Amino acid sequence: MSAKNAFYAQSGGVTAVINASACGVIETARRHTDKIANVYAGRNGIIGALTEDLIDTSQESDEAIAALRYTPSGAFGSCRYKLKSLEANRREYERLIEVFKAHDIGYFFYNGGGDSADTCYKVSQLSEALGYPVQAIHVPKTVDNDLPITDNCPGFGSVAKYIATSALEASFDVRSMAKTSTKVFVLEVMGRHAGWIAAAGGLIEDHDIPVMILFPEIEFDQERFLASVKDKVERSGFCTILVSEGAKYPDGRFLAEQGTRDAFGHAQLGGAAPVVANMIKDATGYKFHWAVADYLQRAARHLASKTDVEQAYAMGRAGVEFALAGHNAVMPTVKRLSSDPYAWEVGEAPLSEVANVEKFMPRDFISEDGFGITPICKEYLIPLIQGEDYPPFEQGLPKYVTLKNASVERRLPSFEL
Amino acid sequence: MSAKNAFYAQSGGVTAVINASACGVIETARRHTDKIANVYAGRNGIIGALTEDLIDTSQESDEAIAALRYTPSGAFGSCRYKLKSLEANRREYERLIEVFKAHDIGYFFYNGGGDSADTCYKVSQLSEALGYPVQAIHVPKTVDNDLPITDNCPGFGSVAKYIATSALEASFDVRSMAKTSTKVFVLEVMGRHAGWIAAAGGLIEDHDIPVMILFPEIEFDQERFLASVKDKVERSGFCTILVSEGAKYPDGRFLAEQGTRDAFGHAQLGGAAPVVANMIKDATGYKFHWAVADYLQRAARHLASKTDVEQAYAMGRAGVEFALAGHNAVMPTVKRLSSDPYAWEVGEAPLSEVANVEKFMPRDFISEDGFGITPICKEYLIPLIQGEDYPPFEQGLPKYVTLKNASVERRLPSFEL
Structure with a gap:
């Protein structure tokens, strides 16, 4: 069998x-x-495949590719573009398969969350049906940690470490100021x-910080919360x-959407944090500060x-190895073998069981009162935030890579999205 | 001369x-x-001196004191409590001097910004007048970087590094998503x-990031900004x-205060970031994300x-050395000798010239358009964010110290604030 190209x-x-x-x-x-x-990458994700806008990664040096390991964000661009059912x-x-065929692509590596697992699964099915079989491998990624089967999702551990560290640092700050000033900090x-x-x-509780959490999974009980x-x-x-952007009232409204309007009557300027902070202020008079981490996290x-x-x-390496082994x-x-000491190995899940399943907090x-985490949750979380892996710095700032992202020549007529 | 105690x-x-x-x-x-x-510390800042609530730092081990070097926040507590004029x-x-006298305190080290420099200056004057001379030394600290004479203020360089790094990382994120999703990020x-x-x-401009800054020093020109x-x-x-919390309209209103009201008519939930983000959305339709760093920074x-x-x-060391030398x-x-390569030495300023002077951005x-920084500003900033100095980590989180903060026995009647 002669070598095929891969699409990522x-x-x-x-x-x-x-x-x-x-x-x-x-x-x-x-x-x-x-x-x-060769590995072709989609410029701006799957849109790159649909529009035949492919990036030739062979033009990147080994050093540039190695630097991806410590560079955040999507080096080839990503997109929010969900392919729905095969019918719709x-x-x-079909266009995807056409593009794959035109560029001799035999491997499809799709790096994403639940929706992309579903797309990946359908590509594998359809390519078979259309007589141009492509090996489709989904590489898991999501800060939301909501994919099934895998013990955790790449992306989550780093956010968890950032949020726990930031909450710890800000809590030390508030503790310093609480005597005459800020008593409540909402993140x-x-x-x-x-x-x-x-x-x-919730991990900062073990550092003597009084902490409360508002989960999307738990209906917000304002009275008990304020008490x-x-x-x-x-x-x-x-x-x-800590308040999740998805925290909700019993009637399903997001806390963030509680009717905030600006001077012109435009709805919802703010997030959940200012809503919670002001609610506390109104009930108790406590001085507060709030932060919204958003993309920073x-x-x-x-x-x-x-x-x-x-x-x-x-996960990226295993995806390729699975493909080479014919999967x-x-x-x-990620298959957890033990929490303490932490041990894990690479496992494998059929996409039919991954697609369209969301994993919530058990x-x-x-905790029973709905505002904290339990010891087994801590046991689960702690290994995922272990270890530091600092990027190189230059002139005081991280030295991240920006790739050349050279285009592969088009071979097909254009395609309207 | 027999040894005296110090108050910090x-x-x-x-x-x-x-x-x-x-x-x-x-x-x-x-x-x-x-x-x-011995060094006595004020519990919760100057309030600790007024209420004779002193902390005996001799009860902290050398290891605990060394750990302060990498622990954020105020280990003894701080406060927002401004002593105004001597008349008022x-x-x-007088109570301060009384407490100093009761505990044989001959040195006063006050670690703060402009207001505390003023207090420190007055304590030195009054103690002289009252016949119990105390050597009062101000140790500079402020993230706002607005003290005069010193080239920069401790606290600022770290915030600057954090904000520039966070803005760079978030910009990489937005760049990845911009094709179909977020095009504007407001921090x-x-x-x-x-x-x-x-x-x-503004330093991230040199990393090919299109960036705009809203300064408190420049009247906000909405039309030019949106264009x-x-x-x-x-x-x-x-x-x-990047928007400063203090960015203002020409009429002096803060951007953050542009009449935001919640469902109950309560004023001003949000900060400046959501106001700016929504303003852009209304004018251009661009999808946005915004973050408020607040205490995290x-x-x-x-x-x-x-x-x-x-x-x-x-600065802390020099403060003590100045006191020991009789100043x-x-x-x-901080006295800058050269920017590239960066060199600095410790200088000394009389408090009479420091108190009540605020240093704004020149x-x-x-930049001429008011939305960016100039090369000389970059030359000023870059040395201040140089180098990393990571704290130790344990179980995935920074290992910061919490002191014992044991009380010194009171010797005076209580005092009403």
Whole structure:
């Protein structure tokens, strides 16, 4: 069998370590040029494949590819573009196969979350049906940590480390100021559906910080929440609160959407953090500060978890190895062997079982009162934030790489998205 | 002369490196027990002196004091409590001297910004007048970088490094997503009066990031701003914006205060970032993300500037050395000798020239259009963010110290604040 090309694309929200997976894919492919001639990357994710806008990664030096390991964000561009069912999007799926055929692509590595696992699965099925079989491998990535089967998702450990560290540092700050000034600090974190990131903030409880968490999985009980904040401030002098962007009232409204309007009547300027902070102020009079971490949290490669970086790289490498071993429609996973000492190995999951399944915080990871995490949750989280893996710095700032991203010549007529 | 005790207090908003100054004060004092018997710290800043709530630092081990060098926040507590004029607050100034006398305190080290320099100056004057002369030394600290005479203020370099790094990382993220999603990222930073922190974000321009800055020093020109954002997005595909919390309209209103109301009519939930982000959305339709760094920026010891840590320590040490040499009513300063290569030495400023003077961004540090920084501003900033000085980590989180903070026995009747 002569060597085929591979196609790699990044999907959805990027992370501090998705490029480490790209690095794992490309470096591993470069060691198997007998089977993988070249890796083409999609410019801006799957849109690059649909529009035949491919990047020739062979034009990047080994050094540039190695630097992906410590460069956050998506080096080839990503996109939010969901291919729906084969029925609804058949034209697009067929176009993908056409582009793969035109560029002699036999391997499809799709680096993303739940939606991209689904797309990846469908590509594998359709390519078979259309007589141009492509080995489709999904490389897991999501800060939301909501993919099934895998013990955790690359991208999550680094956000968890960043949020727990930031919450710890800010809590020390508040503790210093609480006597005459700020008594409550509210930090809003990502997590529209699952509270994994907010949960990481709970780790600072073991550093003597009074902390409360508002999970998307737990209906917000305003009265109990305010009583508990008051109790914590009275006992410790201060309190730190982590709120998921997806925290909701019992009627399903997001806390962030509680009717905030600007002077012109435009809806919803703010996030959940100012809403929670002001609610506390109104009920207790406590002076507050709030922060919204937003992109800072998922881009913070300067404080990545070493475990996370290693796993992200390993998922990319394993994806290529699975493909070389003839596997199809699978996703490498992280399989935990032991928590203390932490040990893990690469596992494998069929995409049919990954696609369209979301993993929420188990109820027994959340404390009975709904505002904290349990010891088994801590046991789960702690290994994922282990180790530091600092990027190189130059002139005081991280020295991240920007690739050349040279285009592959087009061979097909253009295609309207 | 027999050894006297020293009093040390932290004032105002804390920083990532104010404890490094405390470390410099205490370690240096411990090397001169012939002259400084013990260092008492004020619990919660100057309030601790007024209420005779003193902390006995001799009960802390050398290891614990050494750990202050890498622990953010104020280890003894700080406060926002301004002593005004001698006329208005004479009773409190006299109480300070009384407490100093009762505990045989001959040295007063006050670690803070402009207000505390003023207090420190008055204590020195009054103690003389009252016949119990105390050597009062101000140790500079402020993330706002607005003290005069000193080239820069300990605390600022670390915030600058954190903000520039975070803005760079988030910009890489936005660049990845801009094709189909977020095109504008807005990061709100501290700086009520002076734009030094926002200016640090301008350093990412040299990493090919289209960036705009809204300074408190420059009246906000909405029309020109929006036109420039649009131009940048059209040319580069995305744009990053740093907004100072103190950015203002020509009529003096803060951007953050533009009449935001929640469902109950309560004023001002949000900060400047969501206001700017929504303004751009309304004018251009661009999808945006915004973050408010708040305490995260000034507490982020995990990404401190090595230069800043060294200078913070050196200011504490120099403060003690000045006192031992008999100086009074002075502040150690950072004196820049050269920018490239960076060289500095400790200088000395009389408090009479420091008190009540605020240093703003010079106009020639701000680009002509008012939205960026100039080469001489970069030359000023770059040395201040040089070097990394990571704290130790344990179980994935920084291992910061919490002191015992044992109380000194009271000798005086209580005092009502």
